[in-house]
Amino acid sequence: MAVPLLPEVTLDLAHEDVGLFDATGGYRSDTPPPFWSFAWPGGIALARFVLDRPELVAGRTVVDLGAGSGLVAIAAAKAGAAAATAVDSDPAALAAAVRNAALNGVPIATAPAVVPADVLLAGDVFYSPTVVAGVLPVLRSATGTVLVGDPGRGYLPERLFEPLATYDVPVRPALESTGRMRTTVWRLRATSSC
16 A cells, blocks of 8 residues: 555555544454554654655664554665664564565564664654653663654653654544644654653
8 A cells, every 4th residue: 555655665554444443442352453554644754754864764773663564664774774673562563564564675673672773763652641651761761863753642742852844644534533634753852861
């Protein structure tokens, strides 16, 4: 499936235009919702940013935190990263990332937890207080460059970040209740470390 704003990337995603929770709400399960089955606007914007600025990742080790489909890790690999690792706590997401990397002809590694990297990328991870409580300390303890993509989910602590670029990302209305989202790529400020 083609990804908006990213003609150079193909992903194996959900084809039905249904809401994420509509698709999973009919049964109770300990399995997390399949966030990996969609390309989210924060990841799309971050992938576009990396592909347009390959010098940010070329020859460097990169981690895509909360990787889902692996979109951002794939973009980093395409942009010349020495190594790109998709990190996600959901094993199904890691399997999807491997499938999608193969579709794009790029090598990526996967891991269930963050590994050391020169660049840490995180798309659309500020969507709930619980997730932010786990993700923010990881971002703040990173020793390299930290970039995030966020469509204004409401839990991004903007005071810790500086905006770098904004994209008007086409999105699936069944997921976002709109057809487009203004999505910003942010860099963690150097003074934001713990």
